[in-house]
Amino acid sequence: MYHKQLSDKEILSGFRRGDSHIIRDYFYGYLEIGYHIFDQRYQLSEKQNLDFLSLAHQYAIFLMEHEWKPLEDHAPSVSLKTWIINGFRFVVLDALKWYHKEYGSITFADYLQTFDMSSNLRLQFNKMIDDMCDHLPMERTDRFIIIMMLKRGFKGKEVAIEMGMTPAAISQRYKKLKDELITPYFREHFDMDFDMPEIMPEFEMVKTCALEEAAPFTTPTEKDMEKKRTTPEFITSLQPNEIFVFGSNLRGMHAGGAAYVAYRNFGAIMGQGVGLQGQSYAIPTMQGGVDTIRPYVDEFIEFAKQHPTLTFLVTRIGCGIAGFTDEDIAPLFEKAHTIENIVLPPNW
Secondary structure, three states, X not given: OOOOOOOHHHHHHHHHOOOHHHHHHHHHHHHHHHHHHHHHHHOHHHOOOOOHHHHHHHHHHHHHHOOOHHHHOOOOOOOHHHHHHHHHXXXXXXXXXXXXXXXXXXXXXXXXXXXXXXXXXXXXXXXXXXXXXXXXXXXXXXXXXXHXXXXXXXXXXXXXXXXXXXXXXXXXXXXXXXXXXXXXXXXXXXXXXXXXXXOHHHHHHHHHHHHHHOOOOOOOOHHHHOOOOOOOOOOOOOOOOEEXXXXXXXXXXXXXXXXXXXXXXXXXXXXXXOEEEOOEEEEEOOOOOHHHHHHHHHHHHHHHXXXXXXXXXXXXXXXXXXXXXXXXXXXXXXXXXXXXXXXXXXXX
16 A cells, blocks of 8 residues: 555656556555445446446546546546546446446436536536436437537527527527426536545545455457457547547537537538548538438448548447437447448447
8 A cells, every 4th residue: 555645746647657556556446435425326336347347447448548647637626536437437327238228218417507617617517518418318400409519609699590490499499408308407416525524534445445445457358359450439640641520510510529629639621521531531411311411321332342441430420419329329330340440339
């Protein structure tokens, strides 16, 4: 056990160089605290494959694959402990989503009344919005309105123009969403500050005894490395020959989800809703049902065949704001399975 209190910088350095003691005491130690909190809320220990080590190892492998960089981006006003536990929360929620077919009936917490929108916690707020859109049952139109107005800061009249509705209709719909979905969702589950002194000491004692018996951290095996490459969940940079494939709308209004990432980072062009643009490729997903997406997917596959020197990283198009599921979209890419320069999301 480390008896010396290390700084966040020293802890991150220990993570990167694979110091087993620092990883055990700080990374797994912090996660032990988070797991006990989430276990009380979601009864994780009663569910198969949602035990502490399974979830903690999953989070650790993800961070190792990204060289621990997601932990370096925490805001100065947020402690590394809070940042790690909050990131672990998304691993837990993702695992619960797959465990419960009807996870949309489970809701979360709120800072809407007190959240400082100008603070460095804006990133955390945006993730909360993503959680809500992923887990609450709502129409695609409602999902689009929430993302545009809460995350992207568009005004009601701007959203109205995009959707072919009147500003009054958008305003009424947003007010109803706020009253019936948004505020109740946030108030119920996001009212916890992990650095609150009345919460932390209780679990610090649990951590020191429980982690003594924790299994050592394990890295991916050679067999794992031999698996077919899949699109990573988070893409922050591309090789010169790589193309970011994202779901768009026909008007090319890249204001949410992967489309916004493509616009900010990979050369997507506002107003262009289809095809290659910079280091990105747009496939429209918001114009109707699955059958309306198929022609654009087929066009993309043919384009990839004609450009074998490029590698196309396909994101989970249509599975965000558009409201489709992996089961809806994955069959559209069946012809892409044998094309070496097309990389698909896991399980597609």
